[in-house]
Amino acid sequence: MSLETSQLNELHWLMEMLHNIDVGLVVLDTEFRVQIFNGFMENHSGYFPREAKDKVLFDLFDEIPQEWFRRKAEAVFLLKNKAFTIWEQRPYVFKFDSYRPVTGSADFMYQNTTFIPLLSSTGDVTHLCLLVYDVTDTAVHKMSLETANAELAILSQTDGLTSLFNRTHWENCLQAEYKRIRSQHSSSLVMIDIDHFKNVNDTYGHLVGDEVIRHISALIREHVRETDISGRYGGEEFTILLSDTSLKNAYVFAERLRREVESAVVKYNDIELKYTISLGIAEVDASIQTYEAWIECADAALYHSKENGRNRISLHPKQK
Numbered sequence: 001m002s003l004e005t006s007q008l009n010e011l012h013w014l015m016e017m018l019h020n021i022d023v024g025l026v027v028l029d030t031e032f033r034v035q036i037f038n039g040f041m042e043n044h045s046g047y048f049p050r051e052a053k054d055k056v057l058f059d060l061f062d063e064i065p066q067e068w069f070r071r072k073a074e075a076v077f078l079l080k081n082k083a084f085t086i087w088e089q090r091p092y093v094f095k096f097d098s099y100r101p102v103t104g105s106a107d108f109m110y111q112n113t114t115f116i117p118l119l120s121s122t123g124d125v126t127h128l129c130l131l132v133y134d135v136t137d138t139a140v141h142k143m144s145l146e147t148a149n150a151e152l153a154i155l156s157q158t159d160g161l162t163s164l165f166n167r168t169h170w171e172n173c174l175q176a177e178y179k180r181i182r183s184q185h186s187s188s189l190v191m192i193d194i195d196h197f198k199n200v201n202d203t204y205g206h207l208v209g210d211e212v213i214r215h216i217s218a219l220i221r222e223h224v225r226e227t228d229i230s231g232r233y234g235g236e237e238f239t240i241l242l243s244d245t246s247l248k249n250a251y252v253f254a255e256r257l258r259r260e261v262e263s264a265v266v267k268y269n270d271i272e273l274k275y276t277i278s279l280g281i282a283e284v285d286a287s288i289q290t291y292e293a294w295i296e297c298a299d300a301a302l303y304h305s306k307e308n309g310r311n312r313i314s315l316h317p318k319q320k
């Protein structure tokens with residue numbers, strides 16, 4: 001075999017491989033006219049290479065944002081450097097359908113693309129090569145992992161029965177908020193406990209007890225503002241951080257909640273029952289040095305309510 005034949009063979013094989021490779025390949029001139037268009041591009045776009053040849057890329061694919069693409073390509077022509085796009089920033093350059101069997105849920109093909117400057121024999125960049133990688137599987141897996149992680153984060157922060165924050169997460173929020181509000185703002189902590197709740201369980205059973213817990217949780221959610229942070233602190237104990245709220249205003253809030261509970265009737269199948277709550281309030285002040293001490297102050301006030309007949313509100317002893 002002469003050298004020429006072997007070189008021709010090599011070239012032929014190279015062209016065959018580029019045509020059949022599972023990566024999109026487009027060569028463009030400086031006017032963005034298509035010069036090479038491989039099999040991957042043909043299969044996904046429906047254009048034959050001979051149809052695409054010499055057509056301006058934007059006329060074939062009107063989904064490509066021209067200004068952005070030109071800017072990106074100009075940098076490649078001028079600086080003779082490669083450029084890249086990744087699916088996280090721009091999901092695709094060419095809007096192709098996704099045929100992946102594993103990731104059938106994707107509406108389109110996610111793509112990473114590489115722009116490669118092609119040097120002529122004189123050292124000028126007269127053409128650029130665009131490589132298009134189908135990264136749908138990676139993208140879909142990563143996105144579903146992110147969704148699962150976000151759901152897990154919510155689950156790990158939320159109490160299952162009431163959908164309020166659980167104690168750990170509520171305390172983390174309080175700790176963060178305590179640092180923020182300590183010096184500049186007045187904020188109040190309300191602790192709530194259902195009165196004689198053991199009797200409810202003992203008389204009607206745990207399912208009815210759960211219904212009462214759901215009832216007070218729903219009332220709490222209804223009454224708080226978006227900036228307030230409420231949580232289930234224990235079995236039948238709840239906490240609310242009322243941001244930017246003085247002791248006086250926290251009292252107004254607490255009294256409204258207490259009255260509403262007092263007048264409500266909880267229904268479960270044919271059972272109807274009434275219940276009450278006791279509350280304790282502490283406003284943050286200079287004497288309270290840690291968020292734990294703040295909880296203790298509100299808890300002491302709640303204890304005072306319990307000791308003095310229940311169905312009432314008490315303020316932190318030093319703040320009365």
Ligand SMILES: Nc1nc2c(ncn2[C@@H]2O[C@H](COP(=O)(O)OP(=O)(O)OP(=O)(O)O)[C@@H](O)[C@H]2O)c(=O)[nH]1
Binds near residue numbers: 198208209
């Ligand atoms: N149904 C139900 N009961 C719970 C739950 N968590 C805690 N409890 C019950 O709540 C009751 C709390 O009782 P105690 O701490 O003695 O207080 P109490 O009966 O409410 O009395 P006071 O607080 O003094 O008014 C216990 O019987 C717990 O078993 C829950 O998720 N569901």
